[in-house]
Every structure is written in structure tokens, then in C-alpha cells.
Amino acid sequence: MLTQQLRELERDNIVSREVYQQVPPKVEYSLSDYGKSLTKVLDILCDWGEAHVEHLMQNGEKVVLRCE
Incomplete structure (x- = not known):
């Protein structure tokens, strides 16, 4: 699965x-x-994830923060 996604990218x-x-x-x-050229988009997604991490954790989701 990961290999396929990397190949497509x-x-x-x-x-x-x-x-x-x-x-x-x-x-x-x-x-x-x-x-x-996707950096701005990825930064926005990262910000969204950080803002909603508590909601995800409350739903029992495993969360790994790695916005760099």
C-alpha cells in the first residue's frame, strides 16, 4: 500500500x-x-491536524504529530 502510494507520487x-x-x-x-510547491497546502493541513488532535484522540484514534 505505502509502496504503491510512493510510486504514484x-x-x-x-x-x-x-x-x-x-x-x-x-x-x-x-x-x-x-x-x-505543495508546501503551503501541507502546512495548512498540518495546522488543521494540530488544531483537531484532541477531537481525534477523544474518538480513540492513534495520533502521531510530526509537522516539520
């Missing part, structure tokens, strides 16, 4: 994928320049 040029030839295998994903 890569196909749409939102993320860049870098494969390292090592053992164990290592792959890193980062926002492409095109993906960075």
Missing part, C-alpha cells in the same frame, strides 16, 4: 526516489521541486 513527480547500492538496501524519498 514519484510517477507524478511529487517525490524523488534515490536508491543506494548497499546491504541492507536503502531507499530515500524527498520532495521534488514540483512537490515543494
Whole structure:
């Protein structure tokens, strides 16, 4: 599931994928320049999540805050 989503983001040029030839295998994903154009949108979503975290927790949702 996650792999499929990452592949779609890569196909749409939102993320860049870098494969390292090592053992164990290592792959890193980062926002492409095109993906960075989503920064404002992602910041707004992050702000919304922080503002509504208590509501989510009251409903028994597992919440992980990682807005960077």
C-alpha cells in the first residue's frame, strides 16, 4: 500500500526516489521541486491536524504529530 502510494507520487513527480547500492538496501524519498510547491497546502493541513488532535484522540484514534 505505502509502496504503491510512493510510486504514484514519484510517477507524478511529487517525490524523488534515490536508491543506494548497499546491504541492507536503502531507499530515500524527498520532495521534488514540483512537490515543494505543495508546501503551503501541507502546512495548512498540518495546522488543521494540530488544531483537531484532541477531537481525534477523544474518538480513540492513534495520533502521531510530526509537522516539520
